[in-house]
Amino acid sequence: MASLAQSKTTASPQVWAGRVLSGLAAAFLLLDAGSKLAAPAMVAANSPDIGWSLDPVTIRTLGLLLFVPTLLYIWPRTAVLGAILITGYLGGAIATHMRIGSPPLTHTLFGVYLALMVWGGLWLRSPALRAILPIRIREE
Numbered sequence: 706m707a708s709l710a711q712s713k714t715t716a717s718p719q720v721w722a723g724r725v726l727s728g729l730a731a732a733f734l735l736l737d738a739g740s741k742l743a744a745p746a747m748v749a750a751n752s753p754d755i756g757w758s759l760d761p762v763t764i765r766t767l768g769l770l771l772f773v774p775t776l777l778y779i780w781p782r783t784a785v786l787g788a789i790l791i792t793g794y795l796g797g798a799i800a801t802h803m804r805i806g807s808p809p810l811t812h813t814l815f816g817v818y819l820a821l822m823v824w825g826g827l828w829l830r831s832p833a834l835r836a837i838l839p840i841r842i843r844e845e
Contacts, residue, residue, distance in 0.1 A: 723829025741768025
């Protein structure tokens with residue numbers, strides 16, 4: 706019995722790597738969402754012209770649309786739903802940066818990098834997700 710309880714509390718290095726990766730992604734997303742919610746005027750003043758209305762209502766709405774999915778991502782029971790919603794948000798950011806001609810490697814593809822962190826972290830920390838989406842290097 707003691708070994709069963711101990712095995713449930715001891716996480717593998719893979720799970721810890723997933724937690725760290727997910728934590729870094731979540732910290733960035735929460736910081737971004739929080740800045741949009743708390744200081745929309747500062748965000749508007751420091752944002753490039755992306756073709757969006759940068760009024761406080763729009764910026765706060767974008768902040769809320771990122772904040773809620775990030776909270777869902779952090780909570781294990783709703784992490785997959787959160788990751789799906791975050792991916793949609795990041796897709797909009799990628800499309801916006803492509804439309805205005807932002808530098809591809811640093812701005813346009815940043816959403817891809819962040820989505821890889823979100824999904825990679827979730828995949829590493831979730832045995833259920835690994836079972837549904839196995840990565841096979843070679844066919845057996």
